[in-house]
Amino acid sequence: MSVLDFDYMLGLVPILLSYLPLTLEMAAAGMVLALALACGLAVIRVLKIPGLNAATMLFISFFRGTPLLVQLFLFYYGLPQLLHFLTQINGITATIMGLTLHFSAYMAESIRAAIVGVDRSQTEAALSIGMTNGQLMRRIVLPQATRVAVPTLMNYFIDMIKATSLAFTLGVTELMGATQKEAAGSFLYFEAFVTVAVIYWIVVELLAWGQRRLEARLNKAYSR
Template identity: 40%
Template sequence: MPKKDACRILAVYRKEGKARMVFQFDYFLRMFTIIFSGFKNTVSMAFISLIFAVLLGFVLAASRYYDIPVMKQFSVVFTSFFRSTPFIAQLFVFYYGFAQISMTVRSLSSFWAVVIVLSLSFAAYMGENIRGAISSVDKGQFEAGISIGMTPWQTIRRIVIPQAARVAVPGMVNSFANLFKSTSLAFTVGVMDMTSCAKNEVNLTYRYLEGFIALLLIYWVILALVSYAQAVLERYMNRPYVQEGQ
């Protein structure tokens, strides 16, 4: 290669390198549009997983609180396993490992694989939150409900759950925040979520600072709104107790 051409290439390389060191605000703003193309998948995964996690968590909590044979032991092992192992390892075992031995798992889309593992993983946390909340309600209230002719389910639904929900909300919202952040690992199995959209774009442009700061801000704003909703909900649920105290 002629010396003149080599010098020209080196000059261009240095110029591009310096350009990359400057924060490009226009590109930063454009990243929001790019990242939001994965917003639907991220939010869908989070809320579908939340529904299943709460339902399964309630079963786990009830099994331990009411000492249901076999189910209680299963709940203890289930909770210990999913709270003690990394979510990413759980996802890889399910999506890559079980796919080798199960046609059903192999036929699942990556989206639903993530939803299943998120649901199982965070059901363990939701179950503990719910169990702690139920434990905060005096057992005498359950017995009183039965004594006045209510069925066990009516007593739980009308007396236990309304009081336990007030205690459970902070822990459950905190678990949901962690669940929402965990969706950012869905890109590892090919889901086009917000993180995947950001990663694919910055891999082409090498503008990692602008791209990932935009991603951080989006997650921050979303979870700040969730925290605000939690505060509003807590005030609403605590209102009868505040009025009683007055």
């Protein structure tokens, strides 16, 4: 008898892959929403808008300071107790919400750092030729900040894809949840989890490859 049941694993691949779209959809939705929220939070932090700045710092502190799993349980099991309309919330929505809030806290800080990191003298140069603050942000600061922020933001996206696996604790049958069910039926736990690990790994590697190409393009202006 062989150590691994390869036929079982090969048969499992198409079954598991049919759940990959849901995993990727949750990650993509979470990423888009988190990015939008993080940009807003970063601008509040950069401009130090009174009141909102303190609130933003508290938000970031909480969502960075507590585990994602705790946050997901809070949204899915905890909050509906207080806010009854949330009893309608399904596991997928709760997961996207949790991913959005959790990762936006991290992403806001890296976007803020990227904006602040753009050489101050370029800002002065832009003002000196009569640009407005908006023009200066759009034409000079944000394009350069993007280049600095992209590698970290891509890392958060990769993290987020893996974090969608927590959705199975909210009863969502995504990639991880499907694997769990298949394994429970066949008792071939080792084979099932090796298979799903390899699927996650390949997806992440494909993204990392895309990330390297994107970075090479963004860095074109800066190579000597």
